Amino acid sequence: MDLEYEIELMRLLCRLAVVDGAAVPTEVNMIVRRARYHRIPEDLIAAQLAAMESGGDLPAPDIAILRTDIPLTRSNARNLLAIDGVLHDSEVLAFQRLDLALST
Numbered sequence: 001m002d003l004e005y006e007i008e009l010m011r012l013l014c015r016l017a018v019v020d021g022a023a024v025p026t027e028v029n030m031i032v033r034r035a036r037y038h039r040i041p042e043d044l045i046a047a048q049l050a051a052m053e054s055g056g057d058l059p060a061p062d063i064a065i066l067r068t069d070i071p072l073t074r075s076n077a078r079n080l081l082a083i084d085g086v087l088h089d090s091e092v093l094a095f096q097r098l099d100l101a102l103s104t
Helices: 003-017 025-037 042-054 063-082 089-103
Strands: none
Touching: 003 025, 003 042, 003 063, 003 089, 025 042, 025 063, 063 089
């Protein structure tokens, strides 16, 4: 995958991590490990984490870029939402919205 896709996927995962109110450490660890594995610059990772922690506005991911690998996007989203073992209604709704956005 190219870096542009990986950055957009990181943005998506960060937004999904906080959709239930706050990101838990397992979600944050998954996002950071994946971002570093794909060599996303540390300053971009740090900016996303800071926005997540402060409750600030997280940039919306570019859905068109995420559509370049829909199965991978869906798989990563599912994995993140399941990693803490609790699936909130807000997470289900967010995944449904993502699924719809990827399909249109």
